[in-house]
Amino acid sequence: MRAHLLHKPAPVEAEPLTLEEVAVPEPGRGELLVRVLCCGICRTDLHIVEGELPPHKQPVVPGHQIVGVVEKLGPGVQNWNIGDRAGIAWLRSTCQQCRYCQRGRENLCEHATFTGWDHDGGYAEYATVPAEYAYRLPAEVDPVLTAPLLCAGIIGYRALKRADVRPGSTLGIVGFGSSAHIVMEVANYWGCEVFVFSRQPHHRELARQMGAAWVGTIGEEIPRKLEHAILFAPSGKLVPPVLEYLDKGGILAIAGIYLSPVPELNYEKHLYFEKEVRSVTANTREDGHELLELAVRIPLRPHVTTVPFEEANRGLLELKRDRFQGSGVLVVSADAR
Ligand SMILES: [Zn+2]
Ligand SMILES: [Zn+2]
Structure with missing residues (x-):
């Protein structure tokens, strides 16, 4: 698959992301493999790419507002089917045992991991996610209008x-x-x-x-x-x-x-x-479920500018220069629309 890799943080003007051919990741126990349709471009991606947030994994694929289709189920996954629409967000896992997790404040978990920082994210054709932390999306939602909801929202x-x-x-x-x-x-x-x-x-x-x-x-x-x-x-x-x-x-x-x-x-x-x-520190899964439910009810229609997959560096530069009106979304697959 094609993926944008960040080997070393640098100002985005220097085009630190390189588009490379890498192996499609294998979903581990309890994980989904998701074919990425599109991925929102977030200021946090910029902080990771430029190094304001120190690297947790090198190289890393950024991107944590992923709308995709479940392609494969890892061992032990229940309640998900191949072909389901899935959203992958910033919060990728929590320990479920620390005092914060126990008190419903998993956003403060001491052992939380994050998509596109601790694990590879959605500036790629495929991504994995623990099924328990994926968001189920209705089949009829517009992927491009839904991606920004997954972090910005x-x-x-x-x-x-x-x-x-x-x-x-x-x-x-x-x-x-x-x-x-x-x-x-x-x-x-x-x-x-x-x-x-x-x-x-x-x-x-x-x-x-x-x-x-x-x-x-x-x-x-x-x-x-x-x-x-x-x-x-x-x-x-x-x-x-x-x-x-x-x-x-x-x-x-x-x-x-x-x-x-x-x-x-x-x-x-x-x-x-x-x-x-x-x-405001990250979010709980409950926040995510509440927002996505509200998004269908209102319905939320973010103002979106799309960026072709190949142009991730440019997309981040546009964000840095504050050029997007509303949200920027990287279109990874031709069937995102
Ligand atoms: Zn915890
Ligand atoms: Zn974000």
């Missing part, structure tokens, strides 16, 4: 939960990329009033098209204080100004896996009146 959904967003409340979204615009679709469905902060004209345009109550940049005055905010931009210096936008008792959730340093906070200005800052 799930993490965004967890961020909504962490920020305690309720139907009808006021929500600030800072940075308006893949995850943020899916969050906005969910918030719209819940009847929230959404304020979008972005410096990028094409992101602001999408936010307006999607019906944002207010669109602007950090530093501008807003008409009302925010009850909830989610920071998607990986920039720690935005934390203090966003906290200033929060109402008393407001909650800020930070959605990224990577954030540049947060400057000094002022207790009275930024935290007093029971404001809260919370991080």
Whole structure:
């Protein structure tokens, strides 16, 4: 099969992914072999390719928003059939025994492994996944519109939960990329009033098209204080100004896996009146199932730009330069559409 391998992290401008011919992986005990139709391009892939996240496996195939078709069942797999549609996401396995796993917080598992970091991911024609961590997808879903839900959607959904967003409340979204615009679709469905902060004209345009109550940049005055905010931009210096936008008792959730340093906070200005800052760390499978169920009900239709399989490096560069409006998806197989 053809796969994009990362032998050594490097700036994506240097095209660190090499497209190579490698053996199709064998599904191990309890695993599925999935023929990849398409794979969403995530900022975490960029952090792995460029080395902000240290290598866990070398070489590694990145990609953790995989929509595919089950091609082969490993020994001991039950309840899956060849030909089923499957989604593979970031969380690839947990120990199911540590105190976090036992308390329903498997996203914090000490022994968790991740797709496209600890194990090969979806920038390839085939990928494996433990069946218990695969998501069953309805046969009729559009693969390209579903791929971004598998990380951008799930993490965004967890961020909504962490920020305690309720139907009808006021929500600030800072940075308006893949995850943020899916969050906005969910918030719209819940009847929230959404304020979008972005410096990028094409992101602001999408936010307006999607019906944002207010669109602007950090530093501008807003008409009302925010009850909830989610920071998607990986920039720690935005934390203090966003906290200033929060109402008393407001909650800020930070959605990224990577954030540049947060400057000094002022207790009275930024935290007093029971404001809260919370991080978002990966997700549980429950988050994934809830989001995918919601996606069918709403239905979620992310704004997608496709990238041909051969052009993974370019896709990551477009993401780095913030060129995608909504989500980018690598189209691996001709029958993804
Ligand atoms: Zn665990
Ligand atoms: Zn991701």
